[in-house]
Amino acid sequence: MEDILPFLIGCLYAGGIYLIFHRSFVKLIIGLIILGYASNLFLFTISRITRDAPPLIPDDATQLTETFADPLPQALILTAIVIGFGLQAFAIVLIKVGFKTLKTDDLDKTTSTDRLDN
Amino acid sequence: MNSTILSMGIKLLVPLFVIFSLFLLFRGHNAPGGGFVGGLVFSIAFSLYTLNYGVKRTKEKYKIRPLKLIAWGLLMAVLSGLIPLFAGESFLTGLWHDEITIPVLGKPGTPILFDIGVYLLVAGTILSLIFTLWEE
């Protein structure tokens, strides 16, 4: 798996970005979600992965001694998943409201909402 | 979705999910689980209920106000941080009652208050999202 992960991450990044480049609202949302997966896996992988050793202290011990996965990136990713979800949800709603207001699904036609008219 | 079995099933599942989410919350300090996971499970229970019965009925039956859950969650977390100030420690330092050990929870202390805050906030955030989108 350690050998495949970099390629998997690369694929997810490429797919996410490619979808964001599309002109359709819905593809943009799917792209954002894939980008989220990619980033979480990226963080997880570059902080080194350890197989089958969760950072849980056994009942009869007071410290972790043998091999164990690094808990810090896990804590970071855990909040990242939830926050990423919150922001994706915000993006979904924003796009939906934008769609209703502008009556178009074409991102190239929605430039007026983010430009200074002058 | 007009399946009677599904409707009945969801009705029965909601209390189970809530109890399970509380279990996850309290065991979180010593085993996989915790406020984030517990809050998600809690909100999934009511999301399913909402999908089946609608927001109005969910609110009437369970008296859930997501924005209040968010507010209480933040308040709990901040309170758990303020308590140590009175003991002369700095903000958010954990304090424990050392003598007691409670099953599932372990030693009671301010971090569990913080985790309850996380639980309420996550549940409130997701439910407010679901409710808002449903009413749209």
Next chain:
Amino acid sequence: MLTTILIGFLLAVLLPWLYKFFKANTGRFLAVFPAAAFVWFATKHNQIAAGGIVKEAYNWMPGLGVSLDFKLDGLSLLFAFLISGIGAIVLLYAGTYMKAYEKTDRFFVALMIFMASMLGLVLSDNIISLFVFWELTSFSSYFLIGFSHEKEESRGAALKALLITAGGGLALLAGLILLGIGGETNTISELLMRGDQIADSGFLHVAMMLIIVGCFTKSAQFPFHFWLPAAMAAPTPVSAYLHSATMVKAGIYLLARMSPLFNGTGNWNTTLLVVGGITMLMGASTAVIQSDLKKILAYTTVSALGLLTMLLGIGTEIAIQAAVVFILAHALYKGALFLLAGIIDHQTGTRNIRKLGKLFKKMPYTGTAVIIASLSMAGIPPLFGFISKELIYASTIDMVINSPLTTSAFFIAGVLITAAAGILSYKVFFGKRNKLESQPTEAPFSLVAGPLLMAVIAVTLGISSRFISPLLNQASLAVMPENIELQLSLWHGINTELIMSMATIFIGYLTFLFIYLNPKFIASIKVSDKIKTSSVYDRTISTVVEISKRVTIIIQNGNLRIYVFVLIAVFSLLSLWVLKDFSVPSISILWSDFRIYDIVIGLIMIAACFYAVMAKSRLLAIALLGVVGYGVAFIFIMFGAPDLAITQILIETITVVIFVLVLWKLPKFLIFTESFIKFRYFMISIVFGGLMTWIVMIVTQYPLESHLKAYFAENSYLLAKGKNVVNVILVDFRSLDTLGEMVVLGIAAIGIYALVKFNKTGKKEEL
């Protein structure tokens, strides 16, 4: 002292509820707070006057040397008396005066915040807490100046005051921190004794200049003075309280507080003397040609602040004493005059002195108070202002060098201020003409009582100044520890100072007569915009706005694709520049570690991702997205992250619910046929994906030394009593981060709620 300050802030927080309860009596109720604070400070008076000091210390952020240390000495007590005493009067006054305004609860909130922070400022003995209170006063002043926010003028004036004072505040912060580094302590009273150490560190002069800039902006010294006259857009109680008696003196207070450290070093004295002198003369000469009552008072205030700066710059024993005495005298008469100007405005409907006249018979009490306060301002015996003026002359005559120049500057300013006092009292109350449309009546007692009381105090202190002498003596000792004892009295015999005072009054009277008899000539004097520093400010602001507009038009063109492209291109180029030194890592599959389901999972995810990107149907894309998500969860499980796996699976479930709720209402995929452009973006994405793969491979080649990993493993149970280390990090070791993340989530939820609910109907339903 902390309790007093906290009660003030608490009242501000509770005000919306208090206001519902007390309604029109809110001002009267709130006045109890400063009145009680005044009484509390009064109980400490004897101790302080005898040379004692009251100290309190609380830890705030001990690791950073930030604490809530409070110290009450002569100087602090003098200011505390002014803040609480005048505060009580202003609140009583505002209770009646503000009835004409709407939403006065907001006004009182800002006023209470100001009062509490101003008290904090003068009592703080720690540079950081002092700075926090300092900024809080700027901040509350912003809201008070901009209280009539529907007026363009008010908003502009508020922003002007905020930009100038907060900009100066930044300089002040830098200066204070440098002092703290140089003196290796953040406690002010200790810093003041470590002058040599700070000088050795080389920070003394830089810190001094930065602090001077901060104080000059706050105390409206030239060339930053223009915000103060503009701030007259605030309701009159604010002008009386913030912009004459207390806040603008914060700069003077800090200069005085720092005097023991800086007096006699470098350019301190020259800078203060010159800038103060310019401010004083400019303020006084602008004051007499104004026609708006409040503008006259504002410019005389500028002049008075210049005078105070100058006295601190002279820095001799008598000058310091004169400054301390003048602070009290000025606060008494100027605060009263502002309040009285408010009454005149309130009763007649105008502040234009060309329209005002013959008011004394109609408004006898107001008139009496104005006359007494003006006499004090003109420095006429037996008022307290006279004692102060005597001391000022004594200090300049006493100067070793530049005595004639400084004395004449004081003389000119004194003459002009005397003339301004004549305009305020004689012109308005006994002037021959009166162009008012309606007949004004005397103001209600609740308005006149406060200023009358201040006027009476000015007389009392003038006649029996020995009551206040011990306190003022201690205040001047705080500014100059080895000062001679201060003894105030009305009569020093016939000496140079008395002759100067009398000459000032006489020539001031002549000047007044000239202004009074030639109103047309005075009205024709216009100050050219070219020499006004405010026009420099206006130009700067409009240039900044123009530049940012142009930049915004260029970089924010509204096209999402271009934003993303720029981000990715810059990121890729920067990483390539770093990565060019690394060799391409070799791919070596360890067959011993080979597991068939790893490969299968990986391939399934890659395939799912590919088809999700290419899918023509939304449903299929979403289903495939789910496959990728569960795959991610599976990877988390395999590599020892059960918490992450559970979270990921739950989030997947909720995402499906969201899609059910939202996406089916959105349109179908649009098919665009620009295959060339499509290909271009496809290539960019492939390059970016490849780059990320490369980065992961290179990074994971090297071993990772993590002290944190070991620390958490060791202490999770022993220190934090939890066996799930991830959870312990979240709720204990790094709980402040988690708290921040919770806030983000809450904001996202509220944002979504607002987006949907306030979009069209404006009708809100309780969630």
